[in-house]
Amino acid sequence: MTGFDRQGRPVYRPLGGWVEAPDDPQPELEGEAAADVIVVGAGFAGLSTALELAARGAKVIVLEREFAGFGASGRNAGYLAGGQGLEYDLFLRRVGHAQAKQIIRFYDEGVDYVERKLAELGIDCDYNASGIIRAGVHPSQEKKLRKSLRTGVALGSPGKFLDYAAMRARGIPPAFLFGCYLPGGGTLDPGKYVMGLRRAALRAGVRICENTKVLSWADGPTVTVQTERGRAHAPFLVLATNAYTPQLGLLGNKVIPLRVSALETEPLSAAQLASLGWPRREGIVTAHWTMESHRLTARNTLVTTTKRLHYVYGRQTPNVPDEAAYRALANGLHQRFPMLGDLAIRSCWSGYISFAYDALPVVGEAGAQRNVLYAAGCSGHGVGTQSLMGLLLAERICGAENPLLAALRHNTPLTLPEPLQWCAVNAALGVANRLDHRVNRKARDAARR
Numbered sequence: 001m002t003g004f005d006r007q008g009r010p011v012y013r014p015l016g017g018w019v020e021a022p023d024d025p026q027p028e029l030e031g032e033a034a035a036d037v038i039v040v041g042a043g044f045a046g047l048s049t050a051l052e053l054a055a056r057g058a059k060v061i062v063l064e065r066e067f068a069g070f071g072a073s074g075r076n077a078g079y080l081a082g083g084q085g086l087e088y089d090l091f092l093r094r095v096g097h098a099q100a101k102q103i104i105r106f107y108d109e110g111v112d113y114v115e116r117k118l119a120e121l122g123i124d125c126d127y128n129a130s131g132i133i134r135a136g137v138h139p140s141q142e143k144k145l146r147k148s149l150r151t152g153v154a155l156g157s158p159g160k161f162l163d164y165a166a167m168r169a170r171g172i173p174p175a176f177l178f179g180c181y182l183p184g185g186g187t188l189d190p191g192k193y194v195m196g197l198r199r200a201a202l203r204a205g206v207r208i209c210e211n212t213k214v215l216s217w218a219d220g221p222t223v224t225v226q227t228e229r230g231r232a233h234a235p236f237l238v239l240a241t242n243a244y245t246p247q248l249g250l251l252g253n254k255v256i257p258l259r260v261s262a263l264e265t266e267p268l269s270a271a272q273l274a275s276l277g278w279p280r281r282e283g284i285v286t287a288h289w290t291m292e293s294h295r296l297t298a299r300n301t302l303v304t305t306t307k308r309l310h311y312v313y314g315r316q317t318p319n320v321p322d323e324a325a326y327r328a329l330a331n332g333l334h335q336r337f338p339m340l341g342d343l344a345i346r347s348c349w350s351g352y353i354s355f356a357y358d359a360l361p362v363v364g365e366a367g368a369q370r371n372v373l374y375a376a377g378c379s380g381h382g383v384g385t386q387s388l389m390g391l392l393l394a395e396r397i398c399g400a401e402n403p404l405l406a407a408l409r410h411n412t413p414l415t416l417p418e419p420l421q422w423c424a425v426n427a428a429l430g431v432a433n434r435l436d437h438r439v440n441r442k443a444r445d446a447a448r449r
């Protein structure tokens with residue numbers, strides 16, 4: 001396998017595969033500043049909130065530790081996906097059918113919201129409205145896939161089962177035997193999307209302070225935020241810091257950061273692309289316990305993600321390579337696409353999602369005045385949902401609660417203290433890896449026969 005350096009290490013990109021640091025960095029906050037709303041974090045959630053507030057006439061300051069898009073928003077796989085294929089078993093019994101239906105509507109509405117915004121804001125991010133296929137690579141996955149599809153449909157999210165013949169008729173690469181076709185959404189370039197939001201926010205008069213790490217905040221009728229070289233004051237604070245929120249003293253008992261890794265190949269040759277088929281380029285995810293995702297990009301590279309998740313002790317989020325994850329991804333790519341031969345790898349990267357034990361979003365208000373709003377916990381589904389969250393939070397700040405925001409309010413299960421959490425999460429991930437490994441071995445044996 002090429003794409004690893006002479007020592008056999010993968011080609012690591014600390015900023016992810018889609019974005020570069022912008023060439024118009026926005027000045028760091030220095031001294032005192034005041035606004036109607038302070039937003040911390042410039043990913044999909046923070047930038048969308050700022051844009052929606054600016055559209056309602058509010059003066060907004062966004063404080064971002066690095067640069068807009070530095071977090072998961074600039075590192076993800078770019079699947080714009082709705083409510084089909086969520087981890088229903090983790091929350092259905094907890095919230096009940098009626099609320100689950102509204103939650104699924106929130107996920108599906110997230111897809112429509114992004115599609116609307118791309119058109120309204122004129123953001124070109126290579127969006128391919130192909131729909132998504134949730135596929136099985138071995139017959140043992142069919143029952144679970146069909147059950148999940150039935151549950152999703154009963155909760156109001158569309159999808160249809162594709163058997164072996166239907167998958168071949170669509171030209172899907174042969175390792176993916178059967179699957180659920182989810183017609184909403186598709187794939188985009190998340191780097192171009194988040195940078196498009198950044199440009200739109202600047203155009204709308206939002207003040208974005210980059211290289212501005214928030215150190216602490218103090219609540220009250222006016223919230224004060226302390227950064228390394230300044231202070232900002234506003235009647236409302238929005239913490240759009242996702243996986244990093246526990247480091248700001250909030251949600252440490254509700255969400256944990258999980259590291260997700262990705263790998264991108266060099267562009268495929270015309271012959272390699274022809275050998276793949278895959279004419280509509282649907283984003284593919286698998287039905288493993290820890291899913292795999294495989295998609296083609298507009299630059300004709302293959303991007304594969306997930307497969308191995310990692311939890312770092314103490315909810316830490318170091319921006320470091322995860323070589324074991326990259327090797328697993330490279331092996332997975334080879335197993336799913338043997339017709340491509342030895343693939344050159346362009347880059348590997350990792351980022352953090354925030355995960356609640358019931359896999360649902362975590363939204364709410366903190367502070368004595370309930371004027372510190374937060375939104376985290378969108379697991380691996382934030383492209384649509386964290387964008388839509390911007391609208392819901394802006395409406396809430398302006399005094400109206402959208403029914404979709406109301407639907408997300410529920411009792412999130414409490415996380416465990418350390419070291420129990422580290423043991424429990426890594427044990428669960430280890431079991432998932434072993435089960436997935438067994439499926440992959442069976443799929444490999446079946447393919448050899």
Ligand SMILES: Cc1cc2nc3c(=O)[nH]c(=O)nc-3n(C[C@H](O)[C@H](O)[C@H](O)COP(=O)(O)OP(=O)(O)OC[C@H]3O[C@@H](n4cnc5c(N)ncnc54)[C@H](O)[C@@H]3O)c2cc1C
Pocket residue numbers: 040041042043044045046063064065066067068069070071072073074075076077078079080081212213214215240241242243244245248260261262305306350351352353375376378379380381382383384386
């Ligand atoms: C590898 C990978 C693949 C994924 N694939 C998909 C996918 O295909 N589809 C999908 O829907 N979702 C996917 N996700 C999840 C999705 O990317 C996230 O849910 C979403 O981007 C979260 O957006 P956000 O704005 O809430 O958070 P983020 O984008 O993480 O933004 C938070 C921001 O807060 C900033 N920040 C943190 N602390 C501070 C501080 N103290 N002061 C100032 N700023 C601070 C960070 O620098 C960061 O920019 C994936 C995630 C990863 C990592």
